[in-house]
Amino acid sequence: MKFIHAADIHLDSRVVALRSFYAQERVCLSKLQQRAFTSLIDLAIDEDVDFMLLAGDLFDSNWKDYGVGLFFIQQIKRLKCPTYYIRGNHDSENRLIKSLPYPEDFHIFDSFKPQTMLLDDLKLAIHGQSYSHYHIEEDLAAGYPKALPGYFNIGLLHTSGDKRNGELPYAPYDGKLLHAKGYDYWALGHLHQNQILSENPAIVYSGTLQGRHIKETGMKGCYVISVDEKEVKKIAFKRLSCLQWEKINIEMSSITNESEMRQAIISGVKKCIDGKDVEILIVRFFFMGENQLKKTISENTEHWANAIYCWLEEISDKKIFIEKLIDKSTLVQDAQKNENPLVEHLFKHLEEKVVKKSILENFSTEYAAIKERMPKEILDPNSENESSEDLQSQIKSFLEAKFLETL
Numbered sequence: 001m002k003f004i005h006a007a008d009i010h011l012d013s014r015v016v017a018l019r020s021f022y023a024q025e026r027v028c029l030s031k032l033q034q035r036a037f038t039s040l041i042d043l044a045i046d047e048d049v050d051f052m053l054l055a056g057d058l059f060d061s062n063w064k065d066y067g068v069g070l071f072f073i074q075q076i077k078r079l080k081c082p083t084y085y086i087r088g089n090h091d092s093e094n095r096l097i098k099s100l101p102y103p104e105d106f107h108i109f110d111s112f113k114p115q116t117m118l119l120d121d122l123k124l125a126i127h128g129q130s131y132s133h134y135h136i137e138e139d140l141a142a143g144y145p146k147a148l149p150g151y152f153n154i155g156l157l158h159t160s161g162d163k164r165n166g167e168l169p170y171a172p173y174d175g176k177l178l179h180a181k182g183y184d185y186w187a188l189g190h191l192h193q194n195q196i197l198s199e200n201p202a203i204v205y206s207g208t209l210q211g212r213h214i215k216e217t218g219m220k221g222c223y224v225i226s227v228d229e230k231e232v233k234k235i236a237f238k239r240l241s242c243l244q245w246e247k248i249n250i251e252m253s254s255i256t257n258e259s260e261m262r263q264a265i266i267s268g269v270k271k272c273i274d275g276k277d278v279e280i281l282i283v284r285f286f287f288m289g290e291n292q293l294k295k296t297i298s299e300n301t302e303h304w305a306n307a308i309y310c311w312l313e314e315i316s317d318k319k320i321f322i323e324k325l326i327d328k329s330t331l332v333q334d335a336q337k338n339e340n341p342l343v344e345h346l347f348k349h350l351e352e353k354v355v356k357k358s359i360l361e362n363f364s365t366e367y368a369a370i371k372e373r374m375p376k377e378i379l380d381p382n383s384e385n386e387s388s389e390d391l392q393s394q395i396k397s398f399l400e401a402k403f404l405e406t407l
Protein backbone atom coordinates (compact mmCIF):
# COMPACT_ATOMS: atom_id res chain seq x y z
CA MET A 1 0.00 0.00 0.00
CA LYS A 2 1.21 3.47 -0.87
CA PHE A 3 -0.21 6.89 -0.02
CA ILE A 4 0.56 10.60 -0.17
CA HIS A 5 0.53 12.95 2.81
CA ALA A 6 0.28 16.67 1.95
CA ALA A 7 -0.96 19.73 3.85
CA ASP A 8 -1.05 23.53 4.03
CA ILE A 9 -1.48 24.09 0.33
CA HIS A 10 -3.23 27.49 0.78
CA LEU A 11 -4.27 27.19 -2.85
CA ASP A 12 -6.01 30.53 -3.15
CA SER A 13 -3.48 32.72 -1.39
CA ARG A 14 -2.69 35.97 -3.11
CA VAL A 15 1.03 36.12 -2.78
CA VAL A 16 2.70 39.35 -3.68
CA ALA A 17 6.05 39.58 -2.00
CA LEU A 18 8.45 40.87 -4.62
CA ARG A 19 9.25 44.52 -4.87
CA SER A 20 8.99 45.52 -8.50
CA PHE A 21 11.64 48.18 -7.79
CA TYR A 22 14.40 45.61 -8.16
CA ALA A 23 12.82 42.94 -10.24
CA GLN A 24 13.13 43.24 -13.99
CA GLU A 25 10.24 40.91 -14.37
CA ARG A 26 7.37 40.15 -12.01
CA VAL A 27 6.63 36.63 -10.89
CA CYS A 28 3.02 35.55 -10.64
CA LEU A 29 3.29 33.54 -7.45
CA SER A 30 -0.32 32.40 -7.32
CA LYS A 31 0.03 30.69 -10.72
CA LEU A 32 3.09 28.89 -9.31
CA GLN A 33 1.04 27.71 -6.31
CA GLN A 34 -1.35 26.11 -8.77
CA ARG A 35 1.54 24.54 -10.64
CA ALA A 36 2.83 22.94 -7.44
CA PHE A 37 -0.63 21.51 -6.80
CA THR A 38 -0.80 20.14 -10.38
CA SER A 39 2.58 18.47 -9.69
CA LEU A 40 1.11 16.87 -6.56
CA ILE A 41 -1.68 15.30 -8.61
CA ASP A 42 0.85 14.19 -11.28
CA LEU A 43 2.93 12.56 -8.53
CA ALA A 44 -0.09 10.70 -7.12
CA ILE A 45 -0.85 9.35 -10.61
CA ASP A 46 2.79 8.42 -11.39
CA GLU A 47 3.30 6.73 -8.02
CA ASP A 48 -0.06 4.98 -8.41
CA VAL A 49 -0.92 5.63 -4.76
CA ASP A 50 -3.95 4.04 -3.11
CA PHE A 51 -5.15 7.27 -1.50
CA MET A 52 -4.14 10.81 -0.63
CA LEU A 53 -4.31 12.66 2.71
CA LEU A 54 -4.70 16.44 3.02
CA ALA A 55 -4.08 17.58 6.61
CA GLY A 56 -5.79 20.98 6.52
CA ASP A 57 -5.36 24.51 5.15
CA LEU A 58 -6.02 23.40 1.61
CA PHE A 59 -7.51 26.85 1.05
CA ASP A 60 -6.30 30.10 2.55
CA SER A 61 -9.71 31.67 3.22
CA ASN A 62 -13.11 32.02 1.63
CA TRP A 63 -12.68 32.01 -2.16
CA LYS A 64 -13.02 35.44 -3.70
CA ASP A 65 -14.62 33.76 -6.71
CA TYR A 66 -15.27 30.18 -7.84
CA GLY A 67 -12.15 30.02 -10.04
CA VAL A 68 -9.97 28.39 -7.40
CA GLY A 69 -12.69 25.86 -6.53
CA LEU A 70 -13.10 24.89 -10.18
CA PHE A 71 -9.33 24.56 -10.59
CA PHE A 72 -9.17 22.31 -7.52
CA ILE A 73 -12.01 20.05 -8.68
CA GLN A 74 -10.59 19.78 -12.19
CA GLN A 75 -7.29 18.59 -10.70
CA ILE A 76 -8.67 16.28 -8.02
CA LYS A 77 -10.86 14.57 -10.65
CA ARG A 78 -7.69 13.41 -12.44
CA LEU A 79 -6.97 11.10 -9.48
CA LYS A 80 -7.98 7.49 -9.67
CA CYS A 81 -7.88 7.13 -5.89
CA PRO A 82 -9.80 8.64 -2.96
CA THR A 83 -8.67 11.74 -1.04
CA TYR A 84 -9.22 12.29 2.71
CA TYR A 85 -9.27 15.85 3.93
CA ILE A 86 -9.63 17.66 7.26
CA ARG A 87 -10.27 21.38 7.43
CA GLY A 88 -7.65 23.42 9.29
CA ASN A 89 -7.79 26.90 10.83
CA HIS A 90 -7.59 28.66 7.46
CA ASP A 91 -10.29 26.59 5.79
CA SER A 92 -12.42 25.89 8.90
CA GLU A 93 -16.09 25.17 8.31
CA ASN A 94 -17.30 28.68 9.20
CA ARG A 95 -14.74 30.42 6.98
CA LEU A 96 -15.41 28.72 3.66
CA ILE A 97 -18.77 30.14 2.69
CA LYS A 98 -18.56 29.34 -1.02
CA SER A 99 -18.49 25.69 -2.06
CA LEU A 100 -18.86 23.46 -5.08
CA PRO A 101 -20.03 19.86 -5.47
CA TYR A 102 -16.92 17.78 -4.80
CA PRO A 103 -16.28 14.44 -6.54
CA GLU A 104 -17.56 11.35 -4.70
CA ASP A 105 -14.06 10.18 -3.89
CA PHE A 106 -13.21 13.37 -2.02
CA HIS A 107 -13.98 12.86 1.67
CA ILE A 108 -14.24 15.66 4.23
CA PHE A 109 -14.18 14.87 7.96
CA ASP A 110 -16.85 16.18 10.34
CA SER A 111 -16.03 19.21 12.43
CA PHE A 112 -18.28 18.54 15.43
CA LYS A 113 -16.79 15.16 16.45
CA PRO A 114 -13.98 12.77 15.46
CA GLN A 115 -14.88 10.50 12.61
CA THR A 116 -13.39 7.24 11.30
CA MET A 117 -13.42 6.33 7.62
CA LEU A 118 -12.77 2.72 6.66
CA LEU A 119 -11.38 1.18 3.49
CA ASP A 120 -12.04 -2.47 4.15
CA ASP A 121 -10.25 -3.82 1.10
CA LEU A 122 -7.04 -2.14 2.30
CA LYS A 123 -7.78 -2.88 5.98
CA LEU A 124 -7.35 0.82 6.55
CA ALA A 125 -8.89 3.11 9.20
CA ILE A 126 -8.46 6.90 8.95
CA HIS A 127 -9.42 8.96 12.01
CA GLY A 128 -9.81 12.71 11.84
CA GLN A 129 -11.71 15.84 12.77
CA SER A 130 -12.04 19.10 10.87
CA TYR A 131 -11.90 22.57 12.43
CA SER A 132 -15.32 24.13 12.89
CA HIS A 133 -13.84 27.60 13.38
CA TYR A 134 -10.49 29.38 13.14
CA HIS A 135 -9.25 29.01 16.72
CA ILE A 136 -9.45 25.49 18.10
CA GLU A 137 -7.60 25.53 21.40
CA GLU A 138 -8.73 22.15 22.65
CA ASP A 139 -6.79 18.92 22.12
CA LEU A 140 -8.76 17.37 19.25
CA ALA A 141 -6.61 14.23 19.15
CA ALA A 142 -7.65 13.41 22.74
CA GLY A 143 -11.14 12.64 21.42
CA TYR A 144 -9.96 10.34 18.60
CA PRO A 145 -10.82 6.65 19.14
CA LYS A 146 -8.23 3.97 19.94
CA ALA A 147 -6.67 2.11 16.98
CA LEU A 148 -8.97 -0.38 15.29
CA PRO A 149 -7.38 -3.85 15.70
CA GLY A 150 -6.34 -5.59 12.50
CA TYR A 151 -6.32 -2.32 10.56
CA PHE A 152 -3.59 0.12 9.52
CA ASN A 153 -4.60 3.19 11.53
CA ILE A 154 -3.97 6.78 10.45
CA GLY A 155 -4.67 9.95 12.45
CA LEU A 156 -5.26 13.11 10.41
CA LEU A 157 -4.66 16.17 12.58
CA HIS A 158 -4.18 19.90 12.05
CA THR A 159 -2.14 21.07 15.03
CA SER A 160 0.47 23.55 16.13
CA GLY A 161 2.35 20.79 17.99
CA ASP A 162 2.99 19.07 21.29
CA LYS A 163 1.51 20.82 24.36
CA ARG A 164 4.75 20.19 26.21
CA ASN A 165 6.44 22.77 23.95
CA GLY A 166 4.48 25.53 25.68
CA GLU A 167 1.28 27.39 24.90
CA LEU A 168 0.19 26.54 21.40
CA PRO A 169 -2.88 28.05 19.79
CA TYR A 170 -4.16 25.39 17.39
CA ALA A 171 -5.34 22.02 18.71
CA PRO A 172 -2.13 21.17 20.60
CA TYR A 173 -1.74 17.47 21.30
CA ASP A 174 -0.30 15.47 24.16
CA GLY A 175 2.64 13.50 22.74
CA LYS A 176 2.17 10.61 25.17
CA LEU A 177 -1.47 10.34 24.30
CA LEU A 178 -0.69 10.35 20.59
CA HIS A 179 1.55 7.31 21.12
CA ALA A 180 -1.04 5.65 23.33
CA LYS A 181 -3.72 5.70 20.61
CA GLY A 182 -1.86 2.85 18.92
CA TYR A 183 -2.00 4.37 15.40
CA ASP A 184 0.58 3.57 12.74
CA TYR A 185 0.85 6.98 11.10
CA TRP A 186 -0.06 10.49 12.26
CA ALA A 187 -0.46 12.83 9.28
CA LEU A 188 -0.07 16.33 10.70
CA GLY A 189 -0.68 19.72 9.15
CA HIS A 190 -0.20 23.38 10.11
CA LEU A 191 3.60 23.73 10.35
CA HIS A 192 4.95 24.61 6.91
CA GLN A 193 8.32 22.90 7.37
CA ASN A 194 8.34 19.17 6.62
CA GLN A 195 9.58 17.09 9.55
CA ILE A 196 9.41 13.55 10.88
CA LEU A 197 8.87 13.91 14.64
CA SER A 198 8.80 10.21 15.45
CA GLU A 199 9.29 6.97 13.51
CA ASN A 200 7.35 4.52 15.66
CA PRO A 201 4.59 5.48 15.44
CA ALA A 202 5.31 7.76 12.50
CA ILE A 203 4.37 11.33 13.49
CA VAL A 204 4.95 13.53 10.49
CA TYR A 205 4.41 17.10 9.28
CA SER A 206 4.46 17.17 5.47
CA GLY A 207 4.96 20.95 5.30
CA THR A 208 3.59 23.15 2.54
CA LEU A 209 3.93 22.43 -1.20
CA GLN A 210 5.67 25.70 -1.93
CA GLY A 211 7.02 28.55 0.19
CA ARG A 212 4.99 31.75 -0.05
CA HIS A 213 7.40 34.23 1.55
CA ILE A 214 10.93 34.62 2.89
CA LYS A 215 10.07 32.87 6.16
CA GLU A 216 9.45 29.67 4.18
CA THR A 217 12.90 28.92 2.81
CA GLY A 218 14.21 25.72 1.26
CA MET A 219 12.61 22.90 -0.68
CA LYS A 220 8.94 22.16 -0.10
CA GLY A 221 6.74 19.24 -1.08
CA CYS A 222 4.99 16.19 0.33
CA TYR A 223 5.67 12.64 1.55
CA VAL A 224 5.02 9.37 -0.23
CA ILE A 225 4.59 6.60 2.32
CA SER A 226 5.04 2.91 1.53
CA VAL A 227 3.38 0.36 3.83
CA ASP A 228 3.91 -3.35 3.85
CA GLU A 229 2.29 -5.88 6.18
CA LYS A 230 0.68 -2.97 8.07
CA GLU A 231 4.09 -1.50 8.76
CA VAL A 232 5.49 1.82 7.52
CA LYS A 233 8.48 0.86 5.35
CA LYS A 234 9.46 4.16 3.80
CA ILE A 235 8.61 7.84 4.17
CA ALA A 236 10.02 9.57 1.09
CA PHE A 237 10.06 13.35 0.69
CA LYS A 238 9.16 14.59 -2.80
CA ARG A 239 9.94 18.15 -3.82
CA LEU A 240 7.03 19.87 -5.58
CA SER A 241 7.97 23.54 -5.38
CA CYS A 242 9.18 25.19 -8.57
CA LEU A 243 10.37 28.26 -6.74
CA GLN A 244 12.57 28.46 -3.70
CA TRP A 245 13.13 31.21 -1.14
CA GLU A 246 16.59 31.54 0.40
CA LYS A 247 18.47 33.82 2.79
CA ILE A 248 22.15 34.39 2.02
CA ASN A 249 24.63 36.03 4.39
CA ILE A 250 27.48 38.04 2.88
CA GLU A 251 30.39 38.55 5.28
CA MET A 252 31.71 42.05 4.61
CA SER A 253 34.94 41.86 6.63
CA SER A 254 36.76 40.17 3.73
CA ILE A 255 35.34 42.36 0.96
CA THR A 256 37.37 45.41 -0.05
CA ASN A 257 36.10 46.06 -3.58
CA GLU A 258 33.32 45.27 -6.08
CA SER A 259 35.09 42.31 -7.56
CA GLU A 260 35.32 40.60 -4.17
CA MET A 261 31.68 41.42 -3.59
CA ARG A 262 30.86 39.75 -6.92
CA GLN A 263 32.69 36.60 -5.87
CA ALA A 264 30.91 36.47 -2.51
CA ILE A 265 27.48 36.94 -4.11
CA ILE A 266 28.09 34.35 -6.82
CA SER A 267 29.41 31.72 -4.43
CA GLY A 268 26.48 32.29 -2.02
CA VAL A 269 23.93 31.86 -4.80
CA LYS A 270 25.70 28.87 -6.32
CA LYS A 271 25.45 27.05 -3.00
CA CYS A 272 21.68 27.45 -3.18
CA ILE A 273 21.21 26.23 -6.74
CA ASP A 274 24.00 23.75 -7.49
CA GLY A 275 22.72 20.23 -7.79
CA LYS A 276 19.15 21.29 -7.05
CA ASP A 277 16.38 21.41 -9.56
CA VAL A 278 15.31 24.94 -8.69
CA GLU A 279 13.57 26.87 -11.43
CA ILE A 280 13.07 30.21 -9.67
CA LEU A 281 15.14 31.40 -6.75
CA ILE A 282 14.15 34.39 -4.61
CA VAL A 283 16.90 35.64 -2.33
CA ARG A 284 17.16 37.94 0.64
CA PHE A 285 20.79 39.04 1.09
CA PHE A 286 22.08 40.01 4.52
CA PHE A 287 25.33 42.00 4.66
CA MET A 288 27.09 41.23 7.93
CA GLY A 289 30.23 42.14 9.83
CA GLU A 290 32.68 44.98 9.38
CA ASN A 291 32.20 46.85 6.13
CA GLN A 292 35.58 47.70 4.56
CA LEU A 293 34.01 49.70 1.73
CA LYS A 294 33.78 53.47 1.91
CA LYS A 295 30.00 53.51 2.02
CA THR A 296 27.31 51.37 3.60
CA ILE A 297 25.28 49.05 1.37
CA SER A 298 22.11 50.85 2.30
CA GLU A 299 23.51 54.14 1.05
CA ASN A 300 23.35 52.78 -2.46
CA THR A 301 20.92 49.88 -2.42
CA GLU A 302 19.76 50.49 -5.96
CA HIS A 303 23.29 50.23 -7.35
CA TRP A 304 24.04 47.02 -5.45
CA ALA A 305 20.73 45.39 -6.36
CA ASN A 306 21.31 46.05 -10.06
CA ALA A 307 24.98 45.03 -9.88
CA ILE A 308 23.87 41.73 -8.33
CA TYR A 309 21.38 41.22 -11.17
CA CYS A 310 24.25 41.67 -13.66
CA TRP A 311 26.48 39.13 -11.87
CA LEU A 312 23.68 36.59 -11.58
CA GLU A 313 23.09 36.81 -15.34
CA GLU A 314 26.61 35.40 -15.79
CA ILE A 315 26.16 32.29 -13.72
CA SER A 316 22.73 30.91 -14.36
CA ASP A 317 19.86 30.74 -16.77
CA LYS A 318 17.53 30.18 -13.84
CA LYS A 319 15.31 33.03 -12.80
CA ILE A 320 16.81 34.62 -9.73
CA PHE A 321 15.13 37.51 -7.95
CA ILE A 322 16.28 39.71 -5.11
CA GLU A 323 13.62 39.87 -2.44
CA LYS A 324 15.51 42.41 -0.35
CA LEU A 325 18.99 43.61 0.61
CA ILE A 326 19.42 44.04 4.35
CA ASP A 327 22.48 45.84 5.59
CA LYS A 328 23.54 44.74 9.05
CA SER A 329 27.18 45.58 8.52
CA THR A 330 29.05 48.41 10.24
CA LEU A 331 31.36 50.75 8.39
CA VAL A 332 34.83 50.54 9.88
CA GLN A 333 35.01 54.33 10.19
CA ASP A 334 31.56 54.26 11.84
CA ALA A 335 32.97 52.28 14.70
CA GLN A 336 35.57 54.97 15.37
CA LYS A 337 33.14 57.84 15.14
CA ASN A 338 30.66 56.14 17.42
CA GLU A 339 33.09 56.40 20.29
CA ASN A 340 31.54 59.80 20.89
CA PRO A 341 28.80 59.12 23.49
CA LEU A 342 26.57 61.83 22.07
CA VAL A 343 26.60 60.28 18.58
CA GLU A 344 25.97 56.85 20.05
CA HIS A 345 23.00 58.22 21.94
CA LEU A 346 21.52 59.68 18.76
CA PHE A 347 21.94 56.42 16.84
CA LYS A 348 20.37 54.43 19.62
CA HIS A 349 17.20 56.45 19.20
CA LEU A 350 17.23 56.10 15.45
CA GLU A 351 17.63 52.35 15.68
CA GLU A 352 14.54 51.98 17.81
CA LYS A 353 12.54 51.41 14.62
CA VAL A 354 10.83 54.75 15.20
CA VAL A 355 12.11 57.78 13.39
CA LYS A 356 12.16 60.26 16.26
CA LYS A 357 10.65 63.36 14.87
CA SER A 358 12.00 65.60 17.60
CA ILE A 359 15.60 64.62 16.94
CA LEU A 360 15.24 64.85 13.21
CA GLU A 361 13.77 68.30 13.41
CA ASN A 362 17.04 69.61 14.90
CA PHE A 363 18.34 69.10 11.41
CA SER A 364 15.40 70.84 9.86
CA THR A 365 16.94 71.98 6.57
CA GLU A 366 18.51 68.64 5.75
CA TYR A 367 15.54 66.74 7.09
CA ALA A 368 13.07 68.69 5.00
CA ALA A 369 14.91 67.57 1.86
CA ILE A 370 14.78 63.91 2.91
CA LYS A 371 11.21 64.17 4.12
CA GLU A 372 10.10 65.35 0.69
CA ARG A 373 11.22 62.03 -0.77
CA MET A 374 9.98 59.88 2.07
CA PRO A 375 6.85 57.67 1.76
CA LYS A 376 4.19 58.84 4.22
CA GLU A 377 4.03 55.55 6.10
CA ILE A 378 7.68 55.86 7.10
CA LEU A 379 6.87 58.95 9.11
CA ASP A 380 4.18 57.10 10.98
CA PRO A 381 5.82 55.65 14.12
CA ASN A 382 3.28 52.81 14.22
CA SER A 383 3.99 51.73 10.67
CA GLU A 384 5.46 48.28 10.12
CA ASN A 385 6.47 49.11 6.59
CA GLU A 386 9.41 46.89 5.71
CA SER A 387 11.33 49.52 3.79
CA SER A 388 11.57 51.73 6.86
CA GLU A 389 14.59 49.79 8.08
CA ASP A 390 16.54 50.51 4.87
CA LEU A 391 15.51 54.11 4.91
CA GLN A 392 16.39 54.64 8.54
CA SER A 393 19.79 53.27 7.86
CA GLN A 394 20.23 55.76 4.99
CA ILE A 395 19.04 58.61 7.19
CA LYS A 396 21.43 57.46 9.88
CA SER A 397 24.47 57.70 7.60
CA PHE A 398 23.37 61.08 6.31
CA LEU A 399 22.76 62.50 9.77
CA GLU A 400 25.97 61.07 11.08
CA ALA A 401 27.98 63.27 8.73
CA LYS A 402 25.89 66.36 9.48
CA PHE A 403 25.91 65.78 13.21
CA LEU A 404 29.66 65.41 13.40
CA GLU A 405 30.08 68.70 11.53
CA THR A 406 28.22 70.49 14.32
CA LEU A 407 30.37 69.11 17.15
Ligand SMILES: [Mn+2]
Pocket residue numbers: 056057088089090158189190191
Ligand atom coordinates in the same frame (compact mmCIF):
# COMPACT_ATOMS: atom_id res chain seq x y z
MN1 LIG B 1 -2.97 26.08 9.76
